[in-house]
Amino acid sequence: MVGSYANGGAAAARASGEKxxxxxxLLGKADGxxxxxxxxxxxxxxxxxxxxxxxxxxxxxxxxxxxxxxxxGRAVDRADAERLFEVINSREDVLRRLIxxxxxxxxxxxxxxxxxxxxxxxxxxxxxLNMLDTPLCPLKVVTNLQEAVWDADIxxxxxxxxxxxxxxxxxxxxxxxxxxxxxxxxxxxxxxxSLDPVPRIITPTQMISNATGLPLENILYLGGPNIASEIYxxxxxxxxxxxxxxxxxxxxxxxxxPHFIVWDNSDLITHEVMGGLKNxxxxxxxxxxxxxxxxxxxxxxxxxxxxxxxLCTSEMIYITHLLAREPEKLAGPLLADTxxxxxxxxxAWYGQKLAKGELSLEMGDSIKGKGTIQGVSAVNxxxxxxxxxxxxxxxxxxxxxxxxxxLCPILKTLYKILIKRELATDSILQAIxxxxxxxxxxxxxxxQRQSLFRPSLLGxxxxxxxx
Numbered sequence: 001m002v003g004s005y006a007n008g009g010a011a012a013a014r015a016s017g018e019k020x021x022x023x024x025x026l027l028g029k030a031d032g033x034x035x036x037x038x039x040x041x042x043x044x045x046x047x048x049x050x051x052x053x054x055x056x057x058x059x060x061x062x063x064x065x066x067x068x069x070x071x072x073g074r075a076v077d078r079a080d081a082e083r084l085f086e087v088i089n090s091r092e093d094v095l096r097r098l099i100x101x102x103x104x105x106x107x108x109x110x111x112x113x114x115x116x117x118x119x120x121x122x123x124x125x126x127x128x129l130n131m132l133d134t135p136l137c138p139l140k141v142v143t144n145l146q147e148a149v150w151d152a153d154i155x156x157x158x159x160x161x162x163x164x165x166x167x168x169x170x171x172x173x174x175x176x177x178x179x180x181x182x183x184x185x186x187x188x189x190x191x192x193x194s195l196d197p198v199p200r201i202i203t204p205t206q207m208i209s210n211a212t213g214l215p216l217e218n219i220l221y222l223g224g225p226n227i228a229s230e231i232y233x234x235x236x237x238x239x240x241x242x243x244x245x246x247x248x249x250x251x252x253x254x255x256x257x258p259h260f261i262v263w264d265n266s267d268l269i270t271h272e273v274m275g276g277l278k279n280x281x282x283x284x285x286x287x288x289x290x291x292x293x294x295x296x297x298x299x300x301x302x303x304x305x306x307x308x309x310x311l312c313t314s315e316m317i318y319i320t321h322l323l324a325r326e327p328e329k330l331a332g333p334l335l336a337d338t339x340x341x342x343x344x345x346x347x348a349w350y351g352q353k354l355a356k357g358e359l360s361l362e363m364g365d366s367i368k369g370k371g372t373i374q375g376v377s378a379v380n381x382x383x384x385x386x387x388x389x390x391x392x393x394x395x396x397x398x399x400x401x402x403x404x405x406x407l408c409p410i411l412k413t414l415y416k417i418l419i420k421r422e423l424a425t426d427s428i429l430q431a432i433x434x435x436x437x438x439x440x441x442x443x444x445x446x447x448q449r450q451s452l453f454r455p456s457l458l459g460x461x462x463x464x465x466x467x
Contacts, residue, residue: 042070046158049138072143074119081110159192160372172212189275217244223339279375281312282347314440321447347375
């Protein structure tokens with residue numbers, strides 16, 4: 001039995017070494033020059049992504065180096081220190097690891113209130129502040145951004161979309177003298193709206209390209225129906241890496257693991273936008289028995305949640321017809337990502353907390369222990385875009401031109417709750433119980449009958465046939 005485990009470990013090492021060497025060859029890496037992978041941002045998914053790479057390739061220290069950048073100075077409060085201590089002592093493997101590294105005592109002192117821990121410090125020991133219950137492998141953490149990225153070959157964007165432009169603007173200044181162009185893998189799910197000169201969506205990969213001057217072919221998006229902690233605990237998952245032909249297949253092969261299947265797709269921008277769209281509707285409700293605005297307001301009524309799901313999916317399908325020439329190709333990935341977000345995502349959790357009064361809008365959209373709630377900014381962006389008169393569509397009943405948002409009552413209500421703050425959270429129930437609302441099937445049929453596709457929303461020319 002011992003021999004079979006040893007043989008299995010040796011085979012895994014050979015396989016990971018071959019995948020690593022193939023990517024190194026494509027990037028032109030010389031012997032003795034390690035492939036440098038840097039994660040920028042240390043939220044749950046960004047930290048897990050880098051930890052997966054460290055677990056898979058860390059044994060090849062002479063050929064690859066995985067590091068994570070996060071800002072210094074974020075203190076771990078007493079409650080989190082106590083929780084962390086409980087987690088450590090509940091896991092014998094983690095406890096032994098910390099004792100071997102002479103790192104256990106500081107967690108004892110923090111538990112007693114005799115010491116303050118910091119987020120970058122605990123991340124080095126394998127603890128993400130947004131995911132304390134899921135210990136990771138130890139990570140190399142750098143708090144100086146220039147030091148982290150100046151010679152990186154691959155940069156993983158683990159930042160919220162709302163922070164991507166600013167941080168990569170700083171990175172772009174560090175890269176002005178670079179001769180080689182790095183690759184970027186963006187994990188961010190969110191969008192911004194640009195209204196001048198024409199309404200259009202700006203995605204994180206476009207923000208990165210604009211901020212750094214890198215061509216879009218060097219920037220890829222990875223997304224899928226995933227919960228970070230479950231992926232690290234080796235629950236089966238899949239994702240898509242989207243981008244240029246040259247890089248997406250080699251990177252999909254490099255990232256693929258037995259429990260984490262990575263497919264590839266050429267449609268970068270549309271998949272990114274869909275990742276932002278599902279966050280809009282996740283705030284409103286949840287399909288599990290734990291979270292969601294509608295769930296909290298209806299005492300976990302399965303009927304009310306199903307009504308909400310019917311309405312929000314019809315709005316999402318309608319919006320995809322505005323954004324894609326062949327929207328049916330997006331239905332599966334969009335609904336899968338929406339489903340997992342409704343089950344366990346932070347956006348649905350946020351909606352539930354708002355509805356129960358345990359959080360308030362005045363607290364902002366960056367929440368302790370959860371990170372940034374990207375659905376809030378996505379609600380604002382999609383509403384702004386779809387309320388533009390230049391995008392008018394024909395109303396199915398009045399037969400008059402209206403802005404697309406007029407056919408999205410759930411989006412309108414979420415905007416008035418979260419952005420304008422004109423309505424209370426229970427207004428979402430009024431929206432789904434509106435007797436004048438037409439059958440959501442009609443919205444879908446209308447989208448299928450009319451030619452709704454607006455390539456300009458994605459910054460594409462009118463004749464673009466690839467969207």
